[in-house]
Amino acid sequence: MSEAPRFNRVLLKLSGQVFAGSEGFxxxxxxxxxxxxxxxxxxxxxxxxxxxxxxxxxxxxxxxER
Known part of the structure; x- marks a missing residue:
């Protein structure tokens, strides 16, 4: 059985850049x-x-691209 989460409610703000991974684009x-x-x-x-x-x-x- 896992522990209860440290926070019950979380707002996760991600930069679009994080989705580029190691490629950078x-x-x-x-x-x-x-x-x-x-x-x-x-x-x-x-x-x-x-x-x-x-x-x-x-x-x-x-x-x-234009």
Missing amino acids: GIDFETVAAIAEDVKEALDEGASIAVVVGGGNIIRGSAA
């Missing part, structure tokens, strides 16, 4: 899966989690 799906697994683990332990993701890098990247 785009979206690395292995990185996204690892983050999702960590969030799921906390949810399974009883925490309530709100996730906010910044999108500035995606917007800047689409502007650079």
